[in-house]
Amino acid sequence: MLKLILFSLLFSTTGFSYTILIDPGHGGEDKGAVTLHHDGKVLREIQEKDLTLEISKKIYAKLLEKKYQVFLTRSIDRDVSLEKRAELAEKVKADLFISVHMNSSTTSESHGFETYYLDNHSNVAVKKVEDVENKNLDGDQLIIHQILTDLVVEKTVVSSKSLAKSIHLELKSNLKGFQIKDRGHKAGLFYVLALSKRPAVLLEVGFLSNPKELEKLNGESFQKKYSEAVVKGIEKYFYSGKPQKTSFF
Ligand SMILES: [Zn+2]
16 A cells, blocks of 8 residues: 555656646747648648647647646747747756757658757758758857757757657667668757757657658657657656756856
8 A cells, every 4th residue: 555655646746846848849820830731622831830739749748748847939830940949948948858859851751750850960951950940040159059069969968869769669669660761869969959959859750751651750640659759758757767847148
């Protein structure tokens, strides 16, 4: 009986002790990646900002079910600057920041899911994705963000890498049935992650530019499985004892 009480105490309080901010990429004027999709009847434009919101809301709902403190940087289709997203992370004192995006490529063959954490590096292959997600920044902002990135990486890279790995492992096993390629968890230079100033990951859920993959990304069952995996990954990260309450600057 005592064990049962301890167990329920542990699990009823665990959720409340962490705050997670989910960030649906893009929004409003900023559509993110776009592609044309023919659903058999009509040709319509699919926009990254809509899919990121759908998946983010699913992750949000599942975390809420588990009694975490959880927030969205936007819950509707509207413009939110990278700075405003980061300000919110500070305001709600988020322990984790999870940014949700869709990938796109000039070739329709590219496919698969990727999980990024913030790190400085010089990987040319990743550069393209970074350019898309970091656009709307001018020269001065870039320099400031580069300096900030150095400081944030130093403080968060161990936690962020561990979080990315934990989420990615769950994605890998949860998405098996969808035959979606595992492109790995890797370092990336995403300023929204640096600005958030806390352990953070950026999820590239899949490629909008690949028609076959787009069918999956649009599907309810894929979105459900994907969101469940993200939540499992977050929980395993918390239970691993790696997280620390991050507060600096
Ligand atoms: Zn994006």
